[in-house]
Amino acid sequence: xxxxxxxxxxxxxxxxxxxxxxxxxxxxxxxxxxxxxxxxxxxxxxxxxxxxxxxxxxxxxxxxxxxxxxxxxxxxxxxxxxxxxxxxxxxxxxxxxxxxxxxxxxxxxxxxxxxxxxxxxxxxxxxxxxxxxxxxxxxxxxxxxxxxxxxxxxxxxxxxxxxxxxxxxxxxxxxxxxxxxxxxxxxxxxxxxxxxxxxxxxxxxxxxxxxxxxxxxxxxxxxxxxxxxxxxxxxxxxxxxxxxxxxxxxxxxxxxxxxxxxxxxxxxxxxxxxxxxxxxxxxxxxxxxxxxxxxxxxxxxxxxxxxxxxxxxxxxxxxxxxxxxxxxxxxxxxxxxxxxxxxxxxxxxxxxxxxxxxxxxxxxxxxxxxxxxxxxxxxxxxxxxxxxxxxxxxxxxxxxxxxxxxxxxxxxxxxxxxxxxxxxxxxxxxxxxxxxxxxxxxxxxxxxxxxxxxxxxxxxxxxxxxxxxxxxxxxxxxxxxxxxxxxxxxxxxxxxxxxxxxxxxxxxxxxxxxxxxxxxxxxxxxxxxxxxxxxxxxxxxxxxxxxxxxxxxxxxxxxxxxxx
Ligand code: GLC
Ligand code: CA
Numbered sequence: 401x402x403x404x405x406x407x408x409x410x411x412x413x414x415x416x417x418x419x420x421x422x423x424x425x426x427x428x429x430x431x432x433x434x435x436x437x438x439x440x441x442x443x444x445x446x447x448x449x450x451x452x453x454x455x456x457x458x459x460x461x462x463x464x465x466x467x468x469x470x471x472x473x474x475x476x477x478x479x480x481x482x483x484x485x486x487x488x489x490x491x492x493x494x495x496x497x498x499x500x501x502x503x504x505x506x507x508x509x510x511x512x513x514x515x516x517x518x519x520x521x522x523x524x525x526x527x528x529x530x531x532x533x534x535x536x537x538x539x540x541x542x543x544x545x546x547x548x549x550x551x552x553x554x555x556x557x558x559x560x561x562x563x564x565x566x567x568x569x570x571x572x573x574x575x576x577x578x579x580x581x582x583x584x585x586x587x588x589x590x591x592x593x594x595x596x597x598x599x600x601x602x603x604x605x606x607x608x609x610x611x612x613x614x615x616x617x618x619x620x621x622x623x624x625x626x627x628x629x630x631x632x633x634x635x636x637x638x639x640x641x642x643x644x645x646x647x648x649x650x651x652x653x654x655x656x657x658x659x660x661x662x663x664x665x666x667x668x669x670x671x672x673x674x675x676x677x678x679x680x681x682x683x684x685x686x687x688x689x690x691x692x693x694x695x696x697x698x699x700x701x702x703x704x705x706x707x708x709x710x711x712x713x714x715x716x717x718x719x720x721x722x723x724x725x726x727x728x729x730x731x732x733x734x735x736x737x738x739x740x741x742x743x744x745x746x747x748x749x750x751x752x753x754x755x756x757x758x759x760x761x762x763x764x765x766x767x768x769x770x771x772x773x774x775x776x777x778x779x780x781x782x783x784x785x786x787x788x789x790x791x792x793x794x795x796x797x798x799x800x801x802x803x804x805x806x807x808x809x810x811x812x813x814x815x816x817x818x819x820x821x822x823x824x825x826x827x828x829x830x831x832x833x834x835x836x837x838x839x840x841x842x843x844x845x846x847x848x849x850x851x852x853x854x855x856x857x858x859x860x861x862x863x864x865x866x867x868x869x870x871x872x873x874x875x876x877x878x879x880x881x882x883x884x885x886x887x888x889x890x891x892x893x894x895x896x897x898x899x900x901x902x903x904x905x906x907x908x909x910x911x912x913x914x915x916x917x918x919x920x921x922x923x924x925x926x927x928x929x930x931x932x933x934x935x936x937x938x939x940x941x942x943x944x945x946x947x948x949x950x951x952x953x954x955x956x957x958x959x960x961x962x963x964x
Pocket of ligand 1: 463500602658731
């Protein structure tokens, strides 16, 4: 595997609307991000990915772009952005932007022109299709956020446009070479400005099953999940390769894809030495909860299933490339709430989760607030929710017969807004996020969980994350942490994480050849024997004590240790 400049780094996702407001309008912005760069640096962050800040009507929080060359005024202007690039450069940090090119906003001039002239040249940048002879939509696919993927082009008899997400997010037609050229030009424009790369949104969706055929309905609405057509759509790789070769590829920029539904055997094409992308996110633990039935049919899983899911990804990826490892992002509930049972949602439990994420092979990709152990919100009314996906999932739960109370519990567990509540900086007014009224309600626990308190406490979750980042860059351990093979043991033991990270080359004098990572994800102690001698030096421990006698080890509830 070729070595790349970003392999040893730590990355961090910023959800700009909720990170730091600088001007009192209740919305986070670019000057706010700049004011927090030193904080990010202190956390060991090298790469920041900023969710979309382009001009947008914000129907899907910026994932509906109406001008790809401008910042939305709520976030600042181009001068602010250039200042961000300078300030990050000074700190040896890199900025990655969201690339949302499966669709744009219905307010984008190109789509507006297409609507004005539905058979004219601009319509070819989208999917405009005749409906069925009986006047219904071309096919029965359900959009990700509910309802048909088709909406009628206003003023036409039976002409429809495609949108896999909301109706305000028309899909761009990648079959049109002119569209591709425009996208590449835009990407290069940003790269020339000094971007380090892109996080590429919903990219597997750019290729559609070419016949737009119906599939068997899987809910009472008569529609079916897009997964069916995705599994039949062929040739998306050609689009990816073309995009890479015209943009980030030759520049060695970083490209991490939001890629679900990768087909059997195709992983090396995605992330190998000549892969379409630099990396992809490991969504294996998230996927455990995917269901066609909606959020209220989400299956539960155990700590062991959680472990086995990402162990399997590690094994699959081993010879090919590097995952970006996550426990949460802006589309998911908080990792601490999702992956730890209530009794484990303590500082010890959160630190344990951090160890299991940081010590995998791949690049740790934090999400804002994760480093202080932010947890889910409890929604007591649907009015507290902004997210389109949550509102739809709430309705689906009600239609399926859940009570209001039950449906609110479902969204409290699953809502994307769990991750989107404002960042908790202090225990002061609005958690130090804004002087004004926050655009989305704060999690009421900010008095206990906030950066200021944890910064001052050497035993805090925040300082533990800092220690993990330092370990990744420590000359003695870096090679092992970043490139060491992942070798699990003791998989027969429930809720126990136990794996070696073994250097492939002989370690030079003074460097560590192998680490043993242990974590006990349960509320009772766990005893076991390991199969190697040594590992007597404790490199990191989330508790004060540690019991090891030769090869015999006992971990306390939620204990995590890293041994050398
Ligand atoms: C991706 C984004 C999500 C957005 C969707 C449509 O999944 O992460 O936030 O709603 O794409 O752009
Ligand atoms: Ca603001």
